[in-house]
Amino acid sequence: MSLITEARSGIVTEEMRIVARQEDVSDEFVRRGVAEGRIVIPVSPYRDVKICGIGEGLRTKVNASIGTSSDINDVEMEIEKARQAERAGADTLMELSTGGDFTEIRRRVIEATTLSVGSVPLYQAFIEAARKDGAVVHMKEDDLFRVTAEQAQLGTNFMAIHTGINFETVKRLRNQGRHCGLVSRGGAFMTAWMLHNEKENPLYSEFDYLLEIMKEHEVTLSMGNGMRAGAVHDATDRAAIQELLINAELADKAHAEGVQTIVEGPGHIPIDEIETNVVLMKRVTNRKPFYMLGPLVTDIAPGYDDRVAAIGAAISSSYGADFICYVTPAEHLALPTAEEVYEGVISSRIAAHAGDMIKLKKTRESDLEMGHARRDLDWERQFRVALNPARAKQIRAERMPEDTDACTMCGDYCAIKIVNRHFSF
Numbered sequence: 001m002s003l004i005t006e007a008r009s010g011i012v013t014e015e016m017r018i019v020a021r022q023e024d025v026s027d028e029f030v031r032r033g034v035a036e037g038r039i040v041i042p043v044s045p046y047r048d049v050k051i052c053g054i055g056e057g058l059r060t061k062v063n064a065s066i067g068t069s070s071d072i073n074d075v076e077m078e079i080e081k082a083r084q085a086e087r088a089g090a091d092t093l094m095e096l097s098t099g100g101d102f103t104e105i106r107r108r109v110i111e112a113t114t115l116s117v118g119s120v121p122l123y124q125a126f127i128e129a130a131r132k133d134g135a136v137v138h139m140k141e142d143d144l145f146r147v148t149a150e151q152a153q154l155g156t157n158f159m160a161i162h163t164g165i166n167f168e169t170v171k172r173l174r175n176q177g178r179h180c181g182l183v184s185r186g187g188a189f190m191t192a193w194m195l196h197n198e199k200e201n202p203l204y205s206e207f208d209y210l211l212e213i214m215k216e217h218e219v220t221l222s223m224g225n226g227m228r229a230g231a232v233h234d235a236t237d238r239a240a241i242q243e244l245l246i247n248a249e250l251a252d253k254a255h256a257e258g259v260q261t262i263v264e265g266p267g268h269i270p271i272d273e274i275e276t277n278v279v280l281m282k283r284v285t286n287r288k289p290f291y292m293l294g295p296l297v298t299d300i301a302p303g304y305d306d307r308v309a310a311i312g313a314a315i316s317s318s319y320g321a322d323f324i325c326y327v328t329p330a331e332h333l334a335l336p337t338a339e340e341v342y343e344g345v346i347s348s349r350i351a352a353h354a355g356d357m358i359k360l361k362k363t364r365e366s367d368l369e370m371g372h373a374r375r376d377l378d379w380e381r382q383f384r385v386a387l388n389p390a391r392a393k394q395i396r397a398e399r400m401p402e403d404t405d406a407c408t409m410c411g412d413y414c415a416i417k418i419v420n421r422h423f424s425f
């Protein structure tokens with residue numbers, strides 16, 4: 001029985017109980033959320049993981065994506081990135097290697113983490129075809145499903161699968177045009193394959209078969225966003241909306257079949273279109289968990305895209321996005337280092353918390369405590385509440401004031417200290 005089937009039968013599983021405890025909600029709240037498709041808990045029959053619930057009424061979760069490329073292919077570096085992502089507090093990890101022996105790399109990364117791991121199986125199918133037959137357009141349809149099952153058996157908990165790209169989507173992409181084309185690797189591979197072979201996307205046309213594999217291996221289906229805009233001027237266009245509508249319909253079908261389902265959203269969106277994207281997505285998918293990739297709210301800050309995405313992620317989370325994919329400072333420039341992975345996760349966690357303060361009011365308690373700790377100049381308490389205590393401690397220790405009550409920002413003229421001498425709040 002899948003988690004959905006159990007939830008529908010009124011059974012509260014151990015996983016649901018863990019999520020309820022983590023989130024300070026009732027077991028019944030989680031059970032009903034899973035039964036109705038508003039909450040997913042990625043699991044795997046092949047591996048025990050740190051349980052993580054994603055969806056309505058739960059804290060916004062942060063994913064860190066790592067993986068080799070054809071240029072930088074160092075498995076030890078990827079394992080270190082997985083460790084840094086976990087250390088920084090990521091909730092899930094996507095292993096997206098496209099260089100080297102990606103099956104072996106994925107196996108080793110999965111072994112090195114306790115987090116739920118996601119993958120994009122079509123990368124493997126297309127890249128194996130390119131290596132063997134000279135181009136991604138020679139990918140064989142059966143290989144797409146074979147690698148999906150193989151990756152599931154490695155203990156992958158969720159998979160981004162590009163189900164929403166069909167000929168109608170591609171027609172809308174072509175008719176409307178774009179400033180920055182396609183930036184999703186999965187979207188690009190699949191579109192090129194369909195046009196070259198004049199065949200429908202097998203993940204769309206053989207969706208029932210895909211669901212059988214998902215069910216057999218208990219994988220959570222994350223409906224991939226192959227048409228996401230790669231520039232704010234392309235946001236919310238016809239191709240993206242077309243893909244969303246297809247994914248929404250297929251997500252209902254997957255849920256009815258007992259497959260836990262997440263729907264992925266865009267990429268680059270100006271601030272004034274974020275609310276529209278979240279509300280539309282939640283409405284048309286019947287409130288399925290929404291996985292937002294950033295979004296990046298401007299295109300002109302390479303080197304700082306973790307912060308650019310954090311602005312978008314905070315806003316999207318405040319409107320109801322449930323799951324955000326981090327972005328590192330190296331985005332659009334290079335494969336990230338382990339340090340950049342760490343920075344990206346921290347930026348996204350700040351964004352998730354800022355969004356949750358609006359979405360889930362109870363998460364404001366830690367801000368209240370920090371306010372009181374600052375008023376009392378209680379530094380140890382400030383460090384305890386801090387999202388990243390080590391960083392806060394390090395900065396203070398490097399520039400300690402003579403008067404250790406205050407800090408070197410205002411020194412003798414510490415506003416808090418001056419006022420505290422005259423009355424207490």
Ligand code: SF4
Nearest residue numbers: 407409410414415416
């Ligand atoms: S010195 Fe200034 S910044 Fe530092 S605690 Fe006092 S008021 Fe705050």
